[in-house]
Amino acid sequence: MVSVLRFSGDISSLSRDAVLGTWHQLPDDAKGRVLLDFSGVDYLNSSGIALVINMLMEARRGAHSVRLFGLRPHFQKMFRLVGITNYTELHPDEASALESFGAA
Amino acid sequence: MQIPRPHPPFESGTTVEVRIPSRLGFEKVAMSTAASMARLMGFSEDRVEDLQTAVAEACINAIEFGNRLNRNHTVGVVLSMTPGELEVRVIDKGEGVSRVNSHHDIDRKMRGEEDFRGMGMFLIQALVDEAEWVPRAAGRDAYVRLAIRLDKEIQGVDGN
Numbered sequence: 001m002v003s004v005l006r007f008s009g010d011i012s013s014l015s016r017d018a019v020l021g022t023w024h025q026l027p028d029d030a031k032g033r034v035l036l037d038f039s040g041v042d043y044l045n046s047s048g049i050a051l052v053i054n055m056l057m058e059a060r061r062g063a064h065s066v067r068l069f070g071l072r073p074h075f076q077k078m079f080r081l082v083g084i085t086n087y088t089e090l091h092p093d094e095a096s097a098l099e100s101f102g103a104a
Numbered sequence: 105m106q107i108p109r110p111h112p113p114f115e116s117g118t119t120v121e122v123r124i125p126s127r128l129g130f131e132k133v134a135m136s137t138a139a140s141m142a143r144l145m146g147f148s149e150d151r152v153e154d155l156q157t158a159v160a161e162a163c164i165n166a167i168e169f170g171n172r173l174n175r176n177h178t179v180g181v182v183l184s185m186t187p188g189e190l191e192v193r194v195i196d197k198g199e200g201v202s203r204v205n206s207h208h209d210i211d212r213k214m215r216g217e218e219d220f221r222g223m224g225m226f227l228i229q230a231l232v233d234e235a236e237w238v239p240r241a242a243g244r245d246a247y248v249r250l251a252i253r254l255d256k257e258i259q260g261v262d263g264n
Contacts, residue, residue: 045160046227050220057214074153081230082223083210
C-alpha cells in the first residue's frame with residue numbers, strides 16, 4: 001500500500017499541525033511507503049522545509065520510505081540546495097513517484 | 105550572446121519603500137514588491153523567484169528575531185534600482201546579527217543533532233549575488249542588504 005499526503009497553499013512555520021500532524025496521524029502500517037504531493041503548494045519557506053526534514057527524519061528512524069512529487073522547479077532547487085535529495089527522491093508527478101516504489 | 109532587454113521604465117536610483125507588520129505571512133507583500141521591481145528590470149523568472157525567497161527569509165528573520173513578533177514594530181523594506189543591480193534592504197528594530205551563521209548540515213539535522221530550522225541565512229546566501237548583515241549602530245537600525253545583478257543574469261542565461 002502507498003499512502004499519499006497532499007499539501008496545498010502555504011508550507012511554513014504556521015503549517016506544523018497540518019504537515020507533521022497529518023504524518024503522525026497515519027497508522028504505522030500506512031507509513032511504509034508514503035508520497036508527499038506538493039503540486040498544490042504555492043509558498044514554501046525555510047520553516048516549511050524544516051517540517052519536511054523533520055518528517056523525513058522520523059520516517060528514516062521508522063524505516064519508512066517517503067518520496068516527493070509535484071514540486072515547482074524553484075522548490076526543487078531549494079530542496080536540492082539544502083540537501084533533502086540526499087535522503088529522498090523528487091519526482092515530477094504521481095505516476096513516476098509510484099513507479100519508483102515498484103522499481104525499488 | 106547579448107540578451108535584449110525591455111526598455112527600463114524607471115530612472116536609475118528609483119527607490120520603493122514598504123513597511124510590513126511584524127506578523128508572519130506579511131513577508132509575501134515584500135516578496136511581491138521585489139518580484140515586480142525585478143521583472144521591470146528584466147530579470148528572468150528564475151532569478152525573480154530566487155530573490156523572492158531571499159527577501160521572504162530576510163523578512164521572516166526580521167519579524168521573528170529582529171522585532172520578536174512585537175506588533176508595535178514594523179519591518180522596513182527598501183528596494184533600490186540602479187542600472188545593473190536591484191538592492192533590497194530589510195530593516196528591523198533588533199540588534200542585528202553579530203556573527204553570520206549560514207551553517208547548515210542536512211546530515212546532522214537528519215541525525216537529530218542540529219535544529220531543523222535555521223536555514224534562512226543559508227538560503228539567502230545561496231540565492232542572491234550579495235548578502236550582508238549590518239548590526240544596529242548609533243542612529244541606525246539593523247538591516248540585511250541583498251542584491252542581484254544583471255551581469256550575473258546574462259552569464260546565467262548563456263550558461264557561462
